Amino acid sequence: MAFYLLERDRDAGRHLASVMAASMDRIGRCESCRTLTEAPLCSICMNPKRDQGLVCVVEGPSDVAAIEQATEFSGGYFVLGGRLSPLDGIGPEELELGRLRQRLAGGGVRELILAISPTIEGSATSHYIAEMAALAQVPVTRIAHGVPLGGELEYVDGGTLAHAFSGRLPV
């Protein structure tokens, strides 16, 4: 993109750069859910119709967008900004899990939904948060892991197939 702008449209390039610079200064993180926002609280946290008794934990703001687009979820979020990864120096503090602990301790949360990617680091993160919620006596659920919709069984990786098989559900 930078090459295109340099070759074809330097004015547009300058404008884009200034918009980006302003955004970098202006956009911060929501004080409640930690998603990206220009205001102290994001539009979801400000919306009185959202049920903050349901809290969905996601890795990043793009996951909020994906869930908002795909589902009818009308609760609130907690955006981690990553996954626990001790080798990269990302621990509970970097993900601001203390804020989530406070929110759980405050009562009012009826269900904590873990919508974290089922990767190795994601699973460790889910596990850590589930224990935190158990201590606060908040019920925890996680999104279903298994064969993706439209997926042909024979092209699904072995790990997912094994997981889907052992995690089978009554019909």
Place this chain on the structure above:
Amino acid sequence: MAFYLLERDRDAGRHLASVMAASMDRIGRCESCRTLTEAPLCSICMNPKRDQGLVCVVEGPSDVAAIEQATEFSGGYFVLGGRLSPLDGIGPEELELGRLRQRLAGGGVRELILAISPTIEGSATSHYIAEMAALAQVPVTRIAHGVPLGGELEYVDGGTLAHAFSGRLPV
């Protein structure tokens, strides 16, 4: 492949052709589970260590191979050889569902596991078989559908995400 053999190795081509022709004559379908086999009964149906009280329904022989490789499943199978697809003329008879009905009616089946791809036709097929099993009072389960292991949430399609979200499970 045919071009390669024609240009480089016609003897190998002749040999392959005769092996294929012999296979086409020799390989049939297992009388019990309908997978491909050279004998009247396949090696899984012949194996007394396999628990035929668990029956896993799959679309094709390649799914049997995938499940055998990925999981510790030690029950039996029923291989449909396709999915219900009325527009293509594939109905319950083409999938030999009468044989499955007999097996369910015979008692002895404690769990019928639907390991059918969560595609539109696959879901219709699962639904049909689940009703058949309900009539025979056989408990039915299906493999988990959701976000594949290792999958980043933001790259998962909306349908799968919505399904995984609504199908969330207690941790």
